[in-house]
Amino acid sequence: DQQVKQNSPSLSVQEGRISILNCDYTNSMFDYFLWYKKYPAEGPTFLISISSIKDKNEDGRFTVFLNKSAKHLSLHIVPSQPGDSAVYFCAAIIQGAQKLVFGQGTRLTINP
Amino acid sequence: GAGVSQSPSNKVTEKGKDVELRCDPISGHTALYWYRQSLGQGLEFLIYFQGNSAPDKSGLPSDRFSAERTGGSVSTLTIQRTQQEDSAVYLCASSLAAYNSPLHFGNGTRLTVT
Numbered sequence: 152d153q154q155v156k157q158n159s160p161s162l163s164v165q166e167g168r169i170s171i172l173n174c175d176y177t178n179s180m181f182d183y184f185l186w187y188k189k190y191p192a193e194g195p196t197f198l199i200s201i202s203s204i205k206d207k208n209e210d211g212r213f214t215v216f217l218n219k220s221a222k223h224l225s226l227h228i229v230p231s232q233p234g235d236s237a238v239y240f241c242a243a244i245i246q247g248a249q250k251l252v253f254g255q256g257t258r259l260t261i262n263p
Numbered sequence: 264g265a266g267v268s269q270s271p272s273n274k275v276t277e278k279g280k281d282v283e284l285r286c287d288p289i290s291g292h293t294a295l296y297w298y299r300q301s302l303g304q305g306l307e308f309l310i311y312f313q314g315n316s317a318p319d320k321s322g323l324p325s326d327r328f329s330a331e332r333t334g335g336s337v338s339t340l341t342i343q344r345t346q347q348e349d350s351a352v353y354l355c356a357s358s359l360a361a362y363n364s365p366l367h368f369g370n371g372t373r374l375t376v377t
Binding site for chain 1: 267294296298304305306307308311313319321322354356362363365366367368369370371
């Protein structure tokens with residue numbers, strides 16, 4: 152049972168344009184969401200997060216949007232840069248559960 | 264400061280052998296996690312340690328898998344009688360105790376069972 156789903160295994164975007172990565176979840180109990188970025192041969196690194204009491208959180212070029220009614224979140228990167236090429240994982244957690252549930256990841260490629 | 268350290272970075276073993284994977288978390292982080300990523304898959308939760316509490320072992324795929332955390336710091340993940348389906352990247356992460364504290368991952372151990 153995949154509680155967190157990233158339906159696009161890959162995405163290709165031109166440098167300077169907006170990258171939009173999507174994530175859907177099924178468990179309405181999730182109340183905190185995170186995005187991680189992973190380069191080859193490295194562990195994932197934390198990128199940005201959002202609490203369920205918000206619908207948007209912004210940090211520089213990165214913005215995460217949360218639509219609780221649709222159980223959907225998205226990560227926007229603008230403008231996209233070649234260094235953004237990586238695999239992006241969304242993750243969700245229930246307060247008190249301490250177990251982060253990850254999606255399958257989306258490989259983002261930024262083309263010059 | 265040092266991040267999460269995992270060793271070895273790569274391990275090739277024959278089917279049926281036992282392996283031990285080591286994780287040194289960030290100093291002061293009381294929570295420690297093991298995840299694995301199989302080829303083309305997401306991150307699969309294996310086990311979670313928090314302070315002196317009993318670990319959450321709900322993600323361990325079989326009784327061939329076990330983990331311990333000594334002195335609230337270093338952790339070892341042991342896989343007995345390895346099978347080819349155990350081949351994956353095993354990732355360790357640590358964090359502060361709060362549920363919304365981001366996980367800090369090591370670079371993983373790539374395990375290949377031949």
